[in-house]
Amino acid sequence: MSKCDKCIVRKFNVFHFLNSGELKELSNTKVSKVYNKGDVLFEEGEHLNGVYCVRHGIAKLSKLSNNGRDQIVKFVSNGEVLGQRSVIAQEPANLTAVAVNDMNVCFIPKNYIIENLERNPKFSYEFLKDMAHDLKEADNVIVNMSQNPVKQRLAEVLLHLKESFGLDDDGYLLIKLSREDISNIVGTATESCIRLLSELKKEGYITTSGKKIMIKDISTLKQIARGILH
Amino acid sequence: MSKCDKCIVRKFNVFHFLNSGELKELSNTKVSKVYNKGDVLFEEGEHLNGVYCVRHGIAKLSKLSNNGRDQIVKFVSNGEVLGQRSVIAQEPANLTAVAVNDMNVCFIPKNYIIENLERNPKFSYEFLKDMAHDLKEADNVIVNMSQNPVKQRLAEVLLHLKESFGLDDDGYLLIKLSREDISNIVGTATESCIRLLSELKKEGYITTSGKKIMIKDISTLKQIARGILH
DNA sequence: CGGTGTTTTGACGTCGGTCAATATGTGTGG
DNA sequence: CCACACATATTGACCGACGTCAAAACACCG
Secondary structure (H helix, E strand, O other): OOOHHHOOHHHHOHHHHOOHHHHHHHHHHOEEEEEOOOOEEEOOOOOOOEEEEEEEOEEEEEEEOOOOOEEEEEEEEOOOEEOHHHHHHOOOOOOEEEEOOOEEEEEEEHHHHHHHHHHOHHHHHHHHHHHHHHHHHHHHHHHHHHHOOHHHHHHHHHHHHHHHHOEOOOOOEOOOOOHHHHHHHHOOOHHHHHHHHHHHHHOOOEEEEOOEEEEOOHHHHHHHHOOOOO | OOOHHHOOHHHHOHHHHOOHHHHHHHHHHOEEEEEOOOOEEEOOOOOOOEEEEEEEOEEEEEEEOOOOOEEEEEEEEOOOEEOHHHHHHOOOOOOEEEEOOOEEEEEEEHHHHHHHHHHOHHHHHHHHHHHHHHHHHHHHHHHHHHHOOHHHHHHHHHHHHHHHHOEOOOOOEOOOOOHHHHHHHHOOOHHHHHHHHHHHHHOOOEEEEOOEEEEOOHHHHHHHHOOOOO
């Protein structure tokens, strides 16, 4: 069992303020888990007994709309924590979490979280800041989804994927998603998404090779994402 | 200056756990304010020096999209608290707050909030639960906005307005909004919204009289909101 | 090699946005 | 109380973006 006080990803999340005693307790209560690409971490409506701290890998958080299509709401990767909302509100999960990659995750039982929230104001404050950030992002997504055309949203998504997950050695987006996944982020039909991708390709702003996508003209893409260009 | 320990709305929000000493301090630091319909409480990008506790009235929280249209993200009314996200994250406001009604509001300075967060875990926990709830709502809105057609969203909005604010003595929705406001909630052009309202009217599910809207056939409207009927 | 799943392209219809004209309020001062 | 100006609501006509269905091209794998 690896020690939490040596864990690098902890530096970037709500656990970075814990003292050595609290970290030792964390090391003892946490459980390491491995998920393979496509595995479900938890599903909408499920009751969570703890949170998931991502050591390595990427998960997508999605929700089924009442018309039967998935909407991807958010990605979570190295250092980030999953399931905090449900644990804090003591409610069933509102979203489904699926591994996009092979993942290495630490599961931290609910009790540990609750107890620390009750006695450690700094810890609570970290959680609050985290959720405040998520809330701001969510509000921004609402505005974009409801007001921007699909091409603009697609451009935003591509830029966002680059910002969040970076590039591989050849300059392609590191995260590999199916066209269906991409359209489920953008909130559109798969075919529309494909069509707009090939449009962007024809215009010379991106290149694709199988699932891999490369952004070639980032500044023009930014203009499209801002609605200045179409 | 009225006393917070006698305030009814406190029972419904994050302040309901404070002890009598903390409440006395709150009474002394808070400032009562009155806003008239259309007044701006704060604007996107503005730095907030505290939170607003709504004693009476309704405010709309909106954000300007990069194509120049407003998107209403959320309403806040009696007992609810405004501006908490910005104060907690110590960031400029992400949304603009405008009074929909004449309002009676208590302004609570940032320092009071921060100090209590630092020493009172129960208080922090209340904030956390509040934000967890907001976050869930926001995620649900994202899914609806990106996946549902306008008529469905309009039906949902009407039902939501009824749930949140209730009816007046004649059975009309208590909250009075312009068509433009309604379309800014639904995320559509004003004319489209008007057209769909008159469609719902022709179909007999609602009645309108000026700005006032009455829901006549709530069960059918629910079916439309769920996408079962069109 | 065929079989299965994903990506791409084509054709077509419709939902919803835009512009413009008209109607209906709503408030103001006379 | 009326007349005028001005805002808001409603309706019509038109068009483009986007969703849907279907077929073809391509990839991946036993």
